Amino acid sequence: MKIKKWAAPLAVVLGASLALSACSTPTPNETTPSGEETTTSTDNGSGEPKVVTVGWNQAMYSANDDTNHGNAAANAVINYLIKSEFFYYDGDLNVARDESVGTYEVVSEDPLKVQYTFADTAKWADGTPVDAADLLLSWAGVSGVFNDDVTERDEEGNLIIADDQVFFASPTAGGALVQEFPEISDDRKSITFTYTKVFGDWEINLDLGVAAHATAKIAGLGDDAAANKDAVVKAFQDNDRATLAQIANAWRTGFDFVASPSEDQALGNGPFKIVEYVESQYITLERNENYEGNRTPKIDRVVVRYSEDPQAQVQALQNGEIDMLAPQATADTLTQLQALQGVTVETGVDGTYEHIDMVQDNGGPFDPATYGGDAEKAQKVRQAFLLSIPREAIVEQLIKPLNPNATTRDSFVLLPDDPNYSTMVEQNGSADYAKTDIEKAKELLAEVGVDNVDVRFLYGKSNVRRANQFVLIQESAAQAGFNVIDGGDDNWGTMLDTATDQYDANLFGWQSTSTAVTEADSNYRTGASNNFYGYSNKTVDALFDDLQTELDPAKQLEIQIGVEKELFKDAFGITIFQFPAVNAWNSQITGVQPISISPTIFHGFWNWDIAE
Known part of the structure; x- marks a missing residue:
């Protein structure tokens, strides 16, 4: 061995x-x-x-995996095995360019313009060339430019999207910074995107996603690949809402499957x-x-x-x-x-961390609406729940046997081995939750006149380590007055976004797909793709706006500390351990x-x- x-x-x-x-x-x-x-x-x-x-x-x-529900490891x-992008990461997490897909370069710094040029070797598995139509579709999917205002959800928490409505996905941080329709060469071998402002993570901002001609076929626009590409480009150029509704629905749901x-x-x-x-x-x-x-x-x-x-x-x-x-x-x-x-x-x-989030807009125990719109009352109930989470016991019993040096993770955005981690933890407010505090949790619930709180708890049912964590959480929280209800389900991944009416808190991990400094934006910004819980804080949104354009590492850290102070103050959730x-x-x-x-x-x- x-x-x-x-x-x-x-x-x-x-x-x-x-x-x-x-x-x-x-x-x-x-x-x-x-x-x-x-x-x-x-x-x-x-x-x-x-x-x-x-x-x-x-x-x-x-x-x-650019859709809200498809974004999963x-x-x-x-x-990763069936698709090639303009870049990938090498073994040291440096960006490596794949020029057999194509090249990309900054062609203007003010405003920031990035041009992608496709190589002749870039082809889909059916032999169809990869070209600007494909990257145009990907941009449309993550930019939010063509989305209708869709907010209504059904009883299961799914967005209600009418057949004639256009909705791709919640915009990503970088995608939303490209609002202007891109320039496309006549032969569709190149496409140029103009940013609304400088964006430090531009190099890893856009990926190819799914094929434009396949999307059009699934949407029922036809069978000919070339004609389908033309139809996709024309629909976006003309802002043809009827055709775009078909394309968006196919893009959003047509690539989902459980077999064959x-x-x-x-x-x-x-x-x-x-x-x-x-x-x-x-x-x-x-x-x-x-x-x-x-x-x-x-x-x-x-x-x-x-x-x-x-x-x-x-x-x-x-x-x-x-x-x-x-x-x-x-x-x-x-x-x-x-x-x-x-x-x-x-x-x-x-590069993965375990954490707990809480739903704040489902009429449950962490939603201000449950208390007549009293946001402070809901906040204190969230604080009490977080104080009842036995983070130290989880690390001691389940993680230290694998990593004797393991400790609780106390940052939402930085890894424990990040050189700025200790500075972050000293200033971000995590000290308020450093230790499990059942007595303080009881005091907070008594202060707002709440007791015997039911919390429906979602986690991966067949995942043994998470099942063990659930037992520890359930037993600890009960001492503070929380009845943590077992909502373990092997379909937890899709439920995070589509079934927020069925759970109040969850246990899972976030795994990075990039080294972007703005990666956490999608988790905590109002309406962002990974913010499933109705959390909204204007200060956090403004800080992420600043982070997108900040290139100074010291100032980036200041902004990230500001974000975390708000998250801990709001009792958004809690981090537990690094994997x-x-x-x-x-x-x-x-x-x-x-x-x-x-x-x-x-x-x-x-x-x-x-x-x-």
């Missing part, structure tokens, strides 16, 4: 679970769920396909393509024969097997049923992995290089190979 350790550089965000005992070499000639041989049984000189099978905790459910890791996606739904432009998907069990990807890019894989097939249970994943690794995994581990998980022969285990700190990272793989697999942010263990898949 080989054991390596690594530490995460700057980043932020998602994950959690338990284990089994075993101590043997992975068994050759085992099969994947589809009946194909695993990597370990492949003879590299035999001409047989090279297959790597990965264990993962949550099934993919959307090929469009479960989707991002598969999209159509070719259009799963269409990518990257090294792999989806060929098989069995609901909640596994997804199979094979080489994309139309891929001409720079990241050509050495592996022929990747199979991702799904299970929330890390114990089952460890057993699968031992049996040779999977080749690698990045479980939401417990101490038992790590111990059992380290006992396996022929397995490389890598531990460190993940301990555990990655393990069959030592016959070479070229594995996990990183701390998404896509973690899938990073650099084009370097994976099987040792002779």
Whole structure:
């Protein structure tokens, strides 16, 4: 067994679970769920396909991770395999440009203009060229420029969008800074975006998302790829609301699936393509024969097997049923992995943090409307709940066995190993929640005349580590007067945005997909894509406006401290711990290089190979 350790550089965000005992070499000639041989049984000189099978905790459910509900690691890791962007991150979290997709450059600094030019090698898996129509659609999706004002929700918390309304997604911080219609070259080989102001994270602001011609086909506009691209561009140029409503609906919902996606739904432009998907069990990807890019894989097939249970994943690794995994581990998980022969285990700190948020607009215990609009009363109930969360006990019992140096995380936006972390914690107001304080929680509830508070609590039901956390939270909060109701559900990911009427507080993690200083904007700004809870603070919004254009690191920190002071004052939620990272793989697999942010263990898949 080989054991390596690594530490995460700057980043932020998602994950959690338990284990089994075993101590043997992975068994050759085992099969994947589809009946194909695993990597370990492949003879590299035999001409047989090279297959790597990965264990993962949550099934993919959307090929469009730019939507409000599709923004999840479960989707991002598969999209990383089937799509190529203008840039990606190297092993040191530096931005690496992929010029086989195209190039981009600043062509004007005042105003800021960024031009993207597509390479001839950029093609979708069906052979259709990638061009300006595709990036135009992505920009429209994240900018909010074409959205109608849609705010009404049904009883389940879903936005009510009429057939003739246009709504793509809540705008991202960077997307909203491009309001002017872009310049498109006649051959659609280039597209230029003009920003309303300087934006420090411009280089990693826009991605390709889903194919314009596939979106148009799903929308019912036709079957011809070229004609569909023309139709998409024309609809945006003419602001054709009827056609845009069709396109927006297809973009927002048409790429969601739980099994067997159509070719259009799963269409990518990257090294792999989806060929098989069995609901909640596994997804199979094979080489994309139309891929001409720079990241050509050495592996022929990747199979991702799904299970929330890390114990089952460890057993699968031992049996040779999977080749690698990045479980939401417990101490038992790590111990059992380290006992396996022929397995490389890598531990460190993940770019993911566990946290609790509370819904403030669902008529529940944390909503001012419940108290006749008394915002201060609702705020004190939130403060009391946060003071009842046993953060220290969670870290001591569940995280320190994996990372003996683990402590509670006390910042919403900075990692514990960020050089500015200690300064942040000294000033951000987190000291008010540094320790669990049942007596103070009781005093706050008594002060506002509230007792026996019911709190419906959402978390991943099958996630063992989160289930353990829930028990600790439920027992601790009960002492303060909170009846924490078990709302565990394996569909928690989609429920966060679509079912806020069914829960009052949640437990999950945020995982970064970038190193952008403005990344937290989408979590806390009014109406932002990851702010599911009705939280709104004008001071926070204004601070994020300032952060978008601030290039001085010292001033960036001042702004971030200001944001966190407001979040803690408002009792928005609470951070708990930084994830301990555990990655393990069959030592016959070479070229594995996990990183701390998404896509973690899938990073650099084009370097994976099987040792002779």
